[in-house]
Amino acid sequence: MTSELDIFVGNTTLIDEDVYRLWLDGYSVTDAVALRVRSGILEQTGATAAVLQSDTMDHYRTFHMLERLLHAPPKLLHQLIFQIPPSRQALLIERYYAFDEAFVREVLGKKLSKGTKKDLDDISTKTGITLKSCRRQFDNFKRVFKVVEEMRGSLVDNIQQHFLLSDRLARDYAAIVFFANNRFETGKKKLQYLSFGDFAFCAELMIQNWTLGAVGEAPTVPDSQMDDMDMDLDKEFLQDLKELKVLVADKDLLDLHKSLVCTALRGKLGVFSEMEANFKNLSRGLVNVAAKLTHNKDVRDLFVDLVEKFVEPCRSDHWPLSDVRFFLSQYAASVHSLDGFRHQTLWDRYMGTLRGCLLRLYHD
């Protein structure tokens, strides 16, 4: 006796959250059944393995049919085939678009191309996440990227509107899309200590301040330019950043800046002497990062540079975070007192964001 066909269709589509998770995690039916058996469900319910197998198959089939709709979540809301309560729909979508921290760290900032997709095998081996799940997550990133790529308006709003994600998840996706678009390097060894959350935080700040959309007066740019307001960094801004170079190039200005900062921080900083000794190096590092951002290559290395030029030196001197905060505030504010420096707004736009990023990046 073999079962040829075995299906269960409810008027309200049954969604088993546990099985959904197993499915999302990319387990085969056999593995999923084994995992469910291990969870002790048989003892709880008095069911047999055959029942579990049949149940799992059913759910997998349902999920497989739903997957097509999950690719365009608004379709899931309007489709008529599966009657699913709204709360369940939200759960399905949210879980489907959820991703693993380990996975996202691997692909963050990489081009979402076929080439990267081929590397998923390695990522799977490295992270212990099933290849299937890796594919799903990668395809999600790519799909969201494709959809919002050409769109104007707020990145987060666009994602939320087209994928019906929660605010949190939409922000994460915005970060992923932003990183993928700007190809920020995140995989270098010295960046390994950073979590996705750190990058997402930075991405959000950068989107808010450094992109075309951030200026709020972007419409002056003709549509033909087709710059994606939230995804691309404001080219003009990056160009202008060169002007900041004067802060380190002009010896007087640099000294003045240093003295201003030191005066303000004397006695307030535990690591004052180290700061004083390192000030020029640090300042040079931060300003040079800004000046280099005209080149795409250097934009990609932004985080590497920030860590190399600022985070690592401070860390080696054991600056406490509070001292870093003091220093950066003072460092940014003191520029306003530099009479010879004319690019105050530009400096604020740059440093405001950078300060936030650096503070986030500064940890073990």
Add this chain to the structure above:
Amino acid sequence: MPGKLKVKIVAGRHLPVMDRASDLTDAFVEVKFGNTTFKTDVYLKSLNPQWNSEWFKFEVDDEDLQDEPLQITVLDHDTYSANDAIGKVYIDIDPLLYSEAATVISGWFPIYDTIHGIRGEINVVVKVDLFNDLNRFRQSSCGVKFFCTTSIPKCYRAVIIHGFVEELVVNEDPEYQWIDRIRTPRASNEARQRLISLMSGELQRKIGLKVLEMRGNAVVGYLQCFDLEGESGLVVRAIGTACTLDKLSSPAAFLPACNSPSKEMKEIPFNEDPNPNTHSSGPSTPLKNQTYSFSPSKSYSRQSSSSDTDLSLTPKTAPYPQGPRIYLCPSSPSLSCGSLHLKKSCLLLSESSLIPHHSSLVSPVLRKSVSFSEELFLAASGMGSGSAGKEGGPFKALLRQQTQSALEQREFPFFTLTAFPPGFLVHVGGVVSARSVKLLDRIHNPDEPETRDAWWAEIRQEIKSHAKALGCHAVVGYSESTSICEEVCILSASGTAAVLNPRFLQDGTVEGCLEQRLEENLPTRCGFCHIPYDELNMPFPAHLTYCYNCRKQKVPDVLFTTIDLPTDATVIGKGCLIQARLCRLKKKAQAEANATAISNLLPFMEYEVHTQLMNKLKLKGMNALFGLRIQITVGENMLMGLASATGVYLAALPTPGGIQIAGKTPNDGSYEQHISHMQKKINDTIAKNKELYEINPPEISEEIIGSPIPEPRQRSRLLRSQSESSDEVTELDLSHGKKDAFVLEIDDTDAMEDVHSLLTDVPPPSGFYSCNTEIMPGINNWTSEIQMFTSVRVIRLSSLNLTNQALNKNFNDLCENLLKSLYFKLRSMIPCCLCHVNFTVSLPEDELIQVTVTAVAITFDKNQALQTTKTHVEKSLQRASTDNEELLQFPLELCSDSLPSHPLPPAKEHLESASSNSGIPAAQRATSVDYSSFADRCSSWIELIKLKAQTIRRGSIKTTVTVEKASPVGDGNFRNRPAPPCANSTVGVVKMTPLSFIPGAKITKYLGIINMFFIRETTSLREEGGVSGFLHAFIAEVFAMVRAHVAALGGNAVVSYIMKQCVFMENPNKNQAQCLINVSGDAVVFVRESDLEVVSTQQPTANCQSSGTEGEVTT
């Protein structure tokens, strides 16, 4: 030109990409009705086109409106080649044709393609302007309402229940026409879908005409089926119960409806066309004209000879020359009693010999009873020269005669209803069923489907005569089915023989008297259990005892029925699903030889199914089966029998005895030990089941009632068949004391197998209950969560060891595993009950068994359920809420606070405030009491006649008690019941349920019948996820289309949903599969009770309570 159909195509969405180059679609729509077609503009390059078309207007006959579906085709425009079809939508506009239903169809419909499934959706608006035409009912039957629900729909009241209507239409199956060889599968499928749609429309219209001729305005319990006879054609047939329904719209409307105007209405049929139903009134029942003569007695004689008149192509075989093998399965006792003592092998023989015996026995009895009834009637009514006779010249007959013979005159006094207005059902005799094996032949003239009609007529006659043999004049819970394999077809019909209260059956005169009488007698809750047949002349051997409830009437020890548990029945504990499963191998054979083989097997199968049911019932410690449905399926090399029913413990019936096992070789010690071991297991199981289903012995139940009950009287053993068996029984009757034990003899491995299989049935996990009736006896506090589902399983048998035992085991496992899976899947709903569990078995191929289950899981409140002490009252309240029959509260309350022994005084009080309806059984009972002392030799058929006679003598005192308005106390109680929380208020949710109600909600409007037929085919089976993926998707799509249609009608639920057919064929080698699904149900609007309470004040709610007979809130 009586109708104008207007259609507007608004928009489309989620269309498939038809142009690979642009990833877009240039869609336009063709709207077709009859032979007229309109087109929309092409909406270029969009997957979400906005056509916003003008109103397309079709001016058509209402006949066409009824027959034709509106056909909407979405196409992709292609400049250079032929336009590609995206898909179609068929819309049945029937719901727009009667005033009370939907007024507009408007909404998103899935665009369906038979090859690709659902491909996007289209928004359509449909309206109909019907012109009032005096002659509009000539060819069409617009205005007749159809309900699938097998009870009086919730917001209606039955004025008259006219009776059985049936019709069938045949056609050639497009799949088998020559043209099918050259057309695409899509074209072929669409031709088939369209044809069935047309045929359904035509069938419905024809049935409607019959209803109009009967002066009815609605068909309740409408069941339409199609038989795919392959080469020989396509048959669409339908049965139903014609009724005159009154909408319960406002309290004011009720009074006139119930008093004199209704009287007038009822009298009209008699004055104008007193006998619309007799065979003489040609046009109304065209098909029967040729076959049956005018006088019933004649038709009986014809019936007895019908076996010889070989109308059909039935094979002539030695043992059963007539081919049709018809089997009488009267209320349980007969066969099981026989099984007590005889060796199985002998028993089978005796059994088979019993069958012809029955039929030969039945007809003389019938004739006798008929003639007797006439005499009696004449005597009673004091009209010596009543030459008219019951079937005589209808026009000249007096009104009284008409009323008395109203039922007799019906050719088939059948009712497809399974639940009835209070007081309608007087006695229940038992299950009657008939089967017939036929050889199919091409239907030569589709316009005159004589053979098919004759086949069914034959079977119905048989059913009727069985009912008469049981002393019943009517059959309720009637249904028909077929099973086809190649050119062999088994036709089956079954129902429950019953004695009905004539009040609802057209005769107006009796009413007043009955209602007056009711004040003198108390209503009984056990009346339906009392035997309708004469105890000295029983059609089969049975153990009779005095009713455990009223102590006055005889009841059988076990009762089998096909109906739902009457709402006023007293049940102890909970019910459970009981199934008998059986397979029998048969040799492959052709044509007549095959039919013969099947004919020979059928009685044995029936017998064994019956035995199994009986055993399992005893094992559960219960004494009655409701909703019994026996399905016999024929395949190439086997026959399958599957019987499902809901077992309950009826308080009125005696406590069932246990099961005794008797060995055949008593000297063998180890064998003895084995037997005793088995016996212990069985006893344990019975004890466990009693606990599980909370079947407390009657003593406890009497405590609940609050007073002791007199010691059961010594049961009369007079009637017990004095065969050698009974002695054996008493000898073996050891462990169960005074109760009769049911003896199972283990004389061979077969029997051992049977006993084992008895014990293998695993009870559902805790928190789960299941039944195949509308509601679970003993559970009454439903909460609002429901989940309807369909589950399909197909197993392939290994052809190596196909023995009957192996087959049985496989089949048993299949069903058990399926149930286990359901319990597991629905575990999140615990505590819940699977209601209306409907199993269908088919044998699509040699080694394949397909089982399809549709049921609904309903959650209930466990805390309340635990308060078993209050069960009765609560049940009554709940029932009242669900069934809108508040009157039932009354008798039940009665039972709970007054004892059966002196019920009269309290009854009076209640009666004054309560209804006339509930009084009917009382009157009935009273008469049957003196009947037993008076009429001794005639069947209880006469009981009814006599009752009428008596009432007539008393003169017709018209005190139409308008108590339907009802006991406000009861309503108050009910209202105070905590309403289930209304959690889900999402827009667009359409509930589906096979039940006729929605727990925690009130149906406010019936929008029309949903009857849909779909074909799905694939040539890329693997790509669609194999057979499971294919069918899973298809069933989901069918649900979606049903929901969309309901939503477009403005409804939010489908009740009485049924999947009538799910024919699945696969050819994995060719990577192909095809499936046909036919579903139906009633589209309704429901309002949550909690919402209702907010909106409406006490008055309307009281009305909506107020019974099946009135009071209704429309929103």
